[in-house]
Amino acid sequence: MRARVFVTLKPGVLDPQGKAIGHALNSLGFKSVGDVRQGKVIDLELAETDREKASASLRDMCEKLLANTVIEKYDIELRS
Amino acid sequence: MRARVFVTLKPGVLDPQGKAIGHALNSLGFKSVGDVRQGKVIDLELAETDREKASASLRDMCEKLLANTVIEKYDIELRS
Numbered sequence: 001m002r003a004r005v006f007v008t009l010k011p012g013v014l015d016p017q018g019k020a021i022g023h024a025l026n027s028l029g030f031k032s033v034g035d036v037r038q039g040k041v042i043d044l045e046l047a048e049t050d051r052e053k054a055s056a057s058l059r060d061m062c063e064k065l066l067a068n069t070v071i072e073k074y075d076i077e078l079r080s
Numbered sequence: 081m082r083a084r085v086f087v088t089l090k091p092g093v094l095d096p097q098g099k100a101i102g103h104a105l106n107s108l109g110f111k112s113v114g115d116v117r118q119g120k121v122i123d124l125e126l127a128e129t130d131r132e133k134a135s136a137s138l139r140d141m142c143e144k145l146l147a148n149t150v151i152e153k154y155d156i157e158l159r160s
Contacts, residue, residue, distance in 0.1 A: 006121055021122060021146070030141055032134075034125035041086055041121045042101065045114035054112075061110055066101070 001046045001054055002079040007067045008039030042066060051078055081126045081134055082159040087147045088119030122146060131158055 009015050015037050022036035048054040055078060062074040089095050095117050102116035128134040135158060142154040 008121065008123070018122075022124075024145055025124075025141055028141075028144060030137060032127040032137065033141075034127060036125070037123045039121045039123070041088065041119045042098075043088070043117045043119070044102075044105075045116070047112040047114060057110060057112065061105055061108075061113075064108060065104055 001049060001051075003044045003046055003054065003058055004077040004079065005042040005044065005058060005062060005066055006039060006075040006077070007042065007062070007072050008074075009037060010071055010073050013071045039072075054078060081128060081131070083124045083126055083134065083138055084157040084159065085122040085124065085138060085142060085146055086119060086155040086157070087122065087142070087152050088154075089117060090151055090153050093151045119152075134158060 009018075018035075018037040021038060022033055025033045025036070044058070046054050046057070048057060055076060058076045058078075062076070063069060067074040098115075098117040101118060102113055105113045105116070124138070126134050126137070128137060135156060138156045138158075142156070143149060147154040
């Protein structure tokens, strides 16, 4: 089973990297660009075939390693 | 209009960061984890309201700044 995990900064947490991207895009002439936030996407290949178990295991991975839950939130997407 | 851009390494390009995450997860006891790849996700706020124009503009941003198209590919997702 394949899974995709999104790790993004919580709203309100300062994102200097996103700001830099926004400024760079504006400088390049993309004037319609407003707020920009950057996060991580992690694609995992899992041997687990049960969706419930895979989902629980992924939440556990996020809490323990993939996300810093003080400042980041995570979303899990399962693909068959 | 909100947009989300995924920038991920092309298949075949070595991903040491993904490998490190995979090893760390295995060490933590998540034995069902196989291949892991890490990429970037960029959330943008656009003033543009026309979907066609927004999409064309985002492709342009990816080619010019957001992705290194030699080793990375990008996917664009528009949200109303």
